[in-house]
Amino acid sequence: xxIKERQDRERQAVRQSILDAARDLFTSEGYRNVSIRKIAExxxxxxxxxxxxxxxxxxxxxxxxxxxxRLLDSKVKSALGHGSPLxxxxxxxxxxxxxxxxxxxxxxxxxxxxxxxxxxxxWEGFEILQALLTNATEGLQRAVDAGELPPAVNPCAAMHVxxxxxxxxxxxxxxxxxxxxxxxxxxxxxxxxSILTGLESGHxxxxxxxxxxxxxxxxxxxxxxxxxx
Amino acid sequence: xxIKERQDRERQAVRQSILDAARDLFTSEGYRNVSIRKIAExxxxxxxxxxxxxxxxxxxxxxxxxxxxRLLDSKVKSALGHGSPLxxxxxxxxxxxxxxxxxxxxxxxxxxxxxxxxxxxxWEGFEILQALLTNATEGLQRAVDAGELPPAVNPCAAMHVxxxxxxxxxxxxxxxxxxxxxxxxxxxxxxxxSILTGLESGHxxxxxxxxxxxxxxxxxxxxxxxxxx
DNA sequence: GCTCTGATTTAACGGTGTTCAGGGAACTAA
DNA sequence: TTAGTTCCCTGAACACCGTTAAATCAGAGC
Numbered sequence: 001x002x003i004k005e006r007q008d009r010e011r012q013a014v015r016q017s018i019l020d021a022a023r024d025l026f027t028s029e030g031y032r033n034v035s036i037r038k039i040a041e042x043x044x045x046x047x048x049x050x051x052x053x054x055x056x057x058x059x060x061x062x063x064x065x066x067x068x069x070r071l072l073d074s075k076v077k078s079a080l081g082h083g084s085p086l087x088x089x090x091x092x093x094x095x096x097x098x099x100x101x102x103x104x105x106x107x108x109x110x111x112x113x114x115x116x117x118x119x120x121x122x123w124e125g126f127e128i129l130q131a132l133l134t135n136a137t138e139g140l141q142r143a144v145d146a147g148e149l150p151p152a153v154n155p156c157a158a159m160h161v162x163x164x165x166x167x168x169x170x171x172x173x174x175x176x177x178x179x180x181x182x183x184x185x186x187x188x189x190x191x192x193x194s195i196l197t198g199l200e201s202g203h204x205x206x207x208x209x210x211x212x213x214x215x216x217x218x219x220x221x222x223x224x225x226x227x228x229x
Numbered sequence: 230x231x232i233k234e235r236q237d238r239e240r241q242a243v244r245q246s247i248l249d250a251a252r253d254l255f256t257s258e259g260y261r262n263v264s265i266r267k268i269a270e271x272x273x274x275x276x277x278x279x280x281x282x283x284x285x286x287x288x289x290x291x292x293x294x295x296x297x298x299r300l301l302d303s304k305v306k307s308a309l310g311h312g313s314p315l316x317x318x319x320x321x322x323x324x325x326x327x328x329x330x331x332x333x334x335x336x337x338x339x340x341x342x343x344x345x346x347x348x349x350x351x352w353e354g355f356e357i358l359q360a361l362l363t364n365a366t367e368g369l370q371r372a373v374d375a376g377e378l379p380p381a382v383n384p385c386a387a388m389h390v391x392x393x394x395x396x397x398x399x400x401x402x403x404x405x406x407x408x409x410x411x412x413x414x415x416x417x418x419x420x421x422x423s424i425l426t427g428l429e430s431g432h433x434x435x436x437x438x439x440x441x442x443x444x445x446x447x448x449x450x451x452x453x454x455x456x457x458x
Numbered sequence: 459g460c461t462c463t464g465a466t467t468t469a470a471c472g473g474t475g476t477t478c479a480g481g482g483a484a485c486t487a488a
Numbered sequence: 489t490t491a492g493t494t495c496c497c498t499g500a501a502c503a504c505c506g507t508t509a510a511a512t513c514a515g516a517g518c
Contacts, residue, residue, distance in 0.1 A: 032344075115261075115344055154419070157416060157419050157420065157423075158423070160394075160397050160398070160401075160416070160420065161394050161397070161420050161423055161424065163397070164393045164394045164395075164396060164397040164420075165389075165390045165393045165394050165424075166393075167393060168389045168390070168392070168393040169389070172389075187386055187389070190383065190386050191386065191389065191390050191393075194386075194387070194390055194424070194427045194428060195390065195394075195423070195424070195427055196427075197427045197430045198423045198424055198425075198426045198427020198428070198430065199423065199427070200430070201426045201427065201429070201430045
């Protein structure tokens with residue numbers, strides 16, 4: 001009795017076609033300018049049909065963003081495992097930058113488009129990013145423990161700095177704000193190197209962390225607005 | 230014949246009341262959740278009346294944001310003029326952070342709220358921010374010329390790093406993502422110091438700038454989406 | 459064949475930003 | 489004072505939006 005399986009498969013296919021259409025439209029026209037009706041028209045269904053697959057427009061975005069965070073997570077993780085702790089820090093953040101090149105559509109949805117709904121605690125994608133940033137902080141801690149970074153370096157604050165700085169070149173590249181002769185890769189590398197060099201110099205950090213990386217970094221990272229969408 | 234003057238004054242007062250109501254509503258409920266009808270109700274006018282003062286909802290935001298950029302500009306400028314070039318760099322960026330504390334409503338509209346319309350070239354506020362960031366780059370150049378920073382430091386890239394990193398603590402503070410015991414001021418200072426220390430160490434920068442600061446930084450800074458609002 | 463289930467559509471609700479013809483008050487000129 | 493003009497403002501409408509309830513329809517199971 002493969003009927004249910006076939007039905008499930010078909011349903012999954014429709015669901016995926018909604019996501020594909022939405023990703024295309026979101027990245028070409030911006031989340032704000034895409035309506036449920038446009039997505040429905042693209043997949044040749046009625047607008048109401050979509051609501052049997054997703055609770056609402058925001059949920060379509062959240063499903064896409066969750067995929068994106070998963071992709072980012074696996075990309076960063078596969079870049080680790082080689083070299084010293086400091087090498088891993090460098091590799092991890094470089095993977096983040098490369099992700100913005102390889103998956104520009106996802107990256108844009110995740111970090112650039114400002115009309116997108118808010119990312120809140122409890123949502124799966126939030127937890128993935130959360131864990132990723134916590135890992136990044138722990139990586140910095142290992143580099144400190146290994147003596148590759150001065151003991152004065154606060155891993156949490158350092159992670160914030162790396163994060164904030166690395167988003168810049170990624171967005172610059174994505175928005176094509178660099179001239180043809182300018183190489184975003186070099187800029188990204190410079191930014192990364194500058195930060196790490198600064199950390200190596202070991203300026204004492206006065207910030208007093210708590211479990212600041214347990215709920216802090218994501219908010220600043222993605223630029224979460226204070227209000228509900 | 231002060232009639233026209235009085236009429237102009239009244240008109241200006243109504244215009245200002247629209248802006249005041251809009252700023253209150255935007256920052257308490259988020260740009261996305263505020264409708265023209267709500268603003269109209271607040272000032273006891275009909276929704277249509279607003280369109281004789283502003284071309285649309287987005288223009289109300291743009292007028293507010295322009296005020297904000299002007300405020301930021303004057304705050305940063307008044308912080309300059311004392312000390313060495315490197316001191317000025319530090320003072321300027323610290324003023325930026327302080328602005329986020331003193332004018333949280335404006336700062337939120339300018340940099341945090343993600344449902345706000347895009348900032349585009351040609352708009353007055355864009356030019357103000359543009360000039361401000363160009364000034365920041367020139368300040369870094371002066372610090373290099375004065376020997377306070379190594380010649381290898383690329384002012385444009387360095388400006389990007391400072392900018393990206395400083396937004397982080399500001400947003401963290403604004404979104405109250407720090408525990409009571411954690412001091413955002415210290416975090417901001419650490420971030421600023423870390424970056425400057427890194428620059429002083431003089432890691433060679435490979436990025437090849439053009440007039441990259443003539444049209445680049447703003448986009449990455451504010452997180453401008455690719456699409457029209 | 460019939461029934462039942464569940465995916466899909468039709469039609470509508472309440473909201474949005476925005477436009478436009480007209481009313482009416484205030485000002486000007488005779 | 490009165491007639492004319494100007495211009496702000498309103499009411500009503502338009503074209504959308506996200507979302508939902510009821511009707512419809514195809515297909516599976518008996």
